[in-house]
Amino acid sequence: MLNLDKSIQLFNDASDLLPGGVNSPVRAFNSVGGTPPFIASGSGAYIEDVDGNRYIDYVLSYGPLIRGHAHPAVVSALQAAAARSTTYGAPNPHEVTLAKLVREMMPNIEMMRFVNSGTEATMSVTRLARAFTGKNGIIKFKGNYHGHADFFLVEAGSGVATLGLPNSPGVPSSAVADTLVAPFNDLEAVAATFAANKGKIGALIVEPISGNMGLVLPAAGFLEGLRDLCDANDALLIFDEVMTGFRCHRGGAQALYNVKPDLTALGKVIGGGLPVGAYGGRRDIMEMVAPIGPMYQAGTLSGNPLAMVAGIETLKGIQDEEVWEGFAEFGRILDDGIQQAAKKHNIPIQLNRVGSMQGFFFNDKPVTNYTTAATSDANRFRKFFHLMLEEGIYLAPSQFEAAFISTAHGPQEAARTIAAFERTFAQL
Numbered sequence: 001m002l003n004l005d006k007s008i009q010l011f012n013d014a015s016d017l018l019p020g021g022v023n024s025p026v027r028a029f030n031s032v033g034g035t036p037p038f039i040a041s042g043s044g045a046y047i048e049d050v051d052g053n054r055y056i057d058y059v060l061s062y063g064p065l066i067r068g069h070a071h072p073a074v075v076s077a078l079q080a081a082a083a084r085s086t087t088y089g090a091p092n093p094h095e096v097t098l099a100k101l102v103r104e105m106m107p108n109i110e111m112m113r114f115v116n117s118g119t120e121a122t123m124s125v126t127r128l129a130r131a132f133t134g135k136n137g138i139i140k141f142k143g144n145y146h147g148h149a150d151f152f153l154v155e156a157g158s159g160v161a162t163l164g165l166p167n168s169p170g171v172p173s174s175a176v177a178d179t180l181v182a183p184f185n186d187l188e189a190v191a192a193t194f195a196a197n198k199g200k201i202g203a204l205i206v207e208p209i210s211g212n213m214g215l216v217l218p219a220a221g222f223l224e225g226l227r228d229l230c231d232a233n234d235a236l237l238i239f240d241e242v243m244t245g246f247r248c249h250r251g252g253a254q255a256l257y258n259v260k261p262d263l264t265a266l267g268k269v270i271g272g273g274l275p276v277g278a279y280g281g282r283r284d285i286m287e288m289v290a291p292i293g294p295m296y297q298a299g300t301l302s303g304n305p306l307a308m309v310a311g312i313e314t315l316k317g318i319q320d321e322e323v324w325e326g327f328a329e330f331g332r333i334l335d336d337g338i339q340q341a342a343k344k345h346n347i348p349i350q351l352n353r354v355g356s357m358q359g360f361f362f363n364d365k366p367v368t369n370y371t372t373a374a375t376s377d378a379n380r381f382r383k384f385f386h387l388m389l390e391e392g393i394y395l396a397p398s399q400f401e402a403a404f405i406s407t408a409h410g411p412q413e414a415a416r417t418i419a420a421f422e423r424t425f426a427q428l
């Protein structure tokens with residue numbers, strides 16, 4: 001058994017001070033049970049908790065740390081920037097450097113605005129799309145997560161597409177009255193939603209590769225079909241690449257699948273572990289943003305020099321083709337090892353993988369949308385999760401989260417992880 005004495009003590013104190021003992025609900029162990037380890041430090045592919053337990057980290061702060069924890073280039077850039085003051089509330093040169101780098105990697109982003117989180121990026125980009133089209137209706141997909149803005153907190157009903165009902169108290173039904181929900185990978189349902197709401201839909205927002213129902217890839221032609229439907233209905237196509245941006249491919253899902261969104265939301269990797277988000281896209285749309293246009297959006301700490309240099313050093317580290325070959329190689333080795341262990345112990349498992357993102361489900365059928373993801377075996381996952389933690393493998397405490405690797409994850413970590421899967425599957 002893991003010794004978690006200090007974590008348990010901290011969790012008791014935290015639970016008195018912070019709702020659920022955490023500052024973001026995904027970190028709590030509600031769905032798997034037990035106490036989350038409190039992390040004291042991280043280095044490369046590893047994190048260490050306050051009791052001295054060491055883990056190979058496949059969460060990486062839910063995506064941002066694509067170069068691993070405390071990468072020396074990121075740390076030294078941060079130290080140098082901090083010594084020049086942490087914020088000015090005035091333009092700084094790093095904003096220009098990061099913006100150039102982002103546009104070079106994602107040329108569809110002709111102009112952009114930096115914000116402080118993915119939630120801010122998706123919230124602001126939707127305001128912009130509504131301002132530009134003059135239409136309030138938005139289509140989103142069941143099981144796609146776009147942050148916690150009111151109008152995204154919608155539960156999908158069954159059937160083709162359902163008019164949204166708020167799934168959090170505190171969200172007024174008026175806030176979600178214009179949010180329509182369709183099943184992922186179902187173009188017919190999207191077409192029907194457009195048809196049933198003619199002239200009302202300003203934008204469709206999608207995680208082009210869904211990472212918030214576990215990892216689910218778009219079916220062949222799905223993203224192209226969304227592009228066509230948006231064009232046919234005078235609606236803007238928004239890719240929420242907060243997770244996929246710079247994780248599935250150097251240029252995001254839009255480069256990987258060669259589909260051009262009008263607007264893109266970014267977060268996570270773009271800040272290299274500091275709070276950054278961005279939204280951007282077509283110049284004619286972005287020129288609506290204040291101060292050159294009437295769409296108001298602002299931020300005291302946006303473009304903050306610390307956050308910008310962390311983003312710059314992080315993106316610089318994933319430019320070379322070898323980096324992406326390394327991710328693919330690591331993924332192949334891991335998948336092969338997991339498949340073999342699963343076969344040997346007769347455990348039905350589905351593996352999805354792209355770039356530096358992995359997903360696995362205890363399921364005997366392919367997972368293609370939220371409904372199929374939800375049929376995965378939650379009890380088995382719960383047991384599996386705790387056994388893996390004891391093996392020193394840190395995964396997200398939910399089957400509906402993707403796993404992430406970094407440039408610091410190498411053959412040694414792959415071998416240790418596969419051995420842990422092997423021993424764990426033997427006990428399931």
Ligand SMILES: *Cc1c(COP(=O)(O)O)cnc(C)c1O
Binds near residue numbers: 148
């Ligand atoms: C994480 C995430 C968000 C929200 O980003 P935060 O920085 O947590 O606010 C939005 N969209 C997607 C696809 C995400 O994965």
